[in-house]
Amino acid sequence: MKPTSPGALPPGFRSTFLDGLTPREIKAVLTAAKQERILPRQILQHEGDQATRLWLLVTGRVAAYRLSNDGDKLFLRWGVPGDTYGLATILREPARYIVTVEAVQEGFLLVWDLESARTLVLRYPSLSKALNSVVAEYLEGVIDVLGACAQNAKQRLARVLVESARQLGRIGREGIELELTNEQLAVAAHMSLFTASRKLSKWQKAGILTKHRGKIVLPSLSPFEKIVKDP
């Protein structure tokens, strides 16, 4: 997907953030933003930094995580087109990002700086309500992740496969294709590289997935959904 005229959105684009605005208002809000390309591994915001940008992911994929004291990543969620970040910019005082966000697929986003972001919420009260929904969605998502925390490694990994397939998966000949390395999966499922490798091998032997270098193919999600729920 390529940024074309300013304010142009891909067909089928939907965002909770823009819900509740009239088309006219949406246009106004969008033209106040700047476009920006993103590339894999690029850090889009860093937790603890002064929050100065509110942004909307238009195309591409990102990962939101928290950094632990000893520097490893605590995965929170995948971000997909329509997701809004940098909410701290308008929600919190003092405004500091509470999570780190990194691009995982190329794409682009729309950015508002601190001043225009604050102007927007003053001018369009319905944005305030949309924000409620956005934050509530995130809250529910994080609580779900926390629920996963209580499960064992096998279930966590299965859960990550299902979630990732839903958010990042591309449909291929032999099933849903996931362009993720063992390491990325291990981070998302919050386990060591080795445990992830072992579980995946076992599932490949069981015939419910196929592995390639940097890529995994899932013919069906249902076996994994079953693993998540139960032993």
Added chain:
Amino acid sequence: MKPTSPGALPPGFRSTFLDGLTPREIKAVLTAAKQERILPRQILQHEGDQATRLWLLVTGRVAAYRLSNDGDKLFLRWGVPGDTYGLATILREPARYIVTVEAVQEGFLLVWDLESARTLVLRYPSLSKALNSVVAEYLEGVIDVLGACAQNAKQRLARVLVESARQLGRIGREGIELELTNEQLAVAAHMSLFTASRKLSKWQKAGILTKHRGKIVLPSLSPFEKIVKDP
């Protein structure tokens, strides 16, 4: 603390939910609510149930947690006076509680039913902004809990002691007193009863806390804050 005249709040009472309203508006909002006494172990809302009540804790303490598939509690946070729950009532559609909340100390709360809750947010737009702050606070809190998840049992327990002391602690002769059983601590720190008992015994031998039946006394929080951060 005792409910006196309708709308009366304890001295020093503060709530993010009511922030941003004028005193006149606060009075109007409060008189639209019903008072209700709560007792320890009483379930105040149950995750998954139809969300029909928005409520504000005035006195007492509650615990918010999630129930895992196999029925054990996944602790989220302590709730203290000023905290608002049942936000799903006005934030989500369909409205279902996303967490379970249980009273741990006697107290009382103010309740709005579904209809009056929705009327309130329509009539007082500043409530909508206050809600943003409330939900953002919860989000940040849950993300912190998630961060704790990544730590080992010792750190998690130390963290629970610090948080609990801050939220529930009473100041006594020999330090901050916590009226919690080993089991409650184990649940909050997400570990087995036995691991909790062992760690606590070790800390008592080390002289940084004193144990009694159903009660723990912390002369100082700093040793535990140190444990949370590091080895």
Added chain:
DNA sequence: CGCATTGTTGACAAAGTTCAATTTGCGTGG
């Protein structure tokens, strides 16, 4: 006193992590 709740301790088992040694897959440049 008798009883229920709460807490303690040890022996053992299970789940995951760590580390080291290898292997596999894949792009690059000779």
Added chain:
DNA sequence: CCACGCAAATTGAACTTTGTCAACAATGCG
């Protein structure tokens, strides 16, 4: 086209942490 080199992935073995279970001790209440 092939060999090289690197990143990704695999595997086994030792080790650590934590959970499980059983027995028992301490506390407090009626």
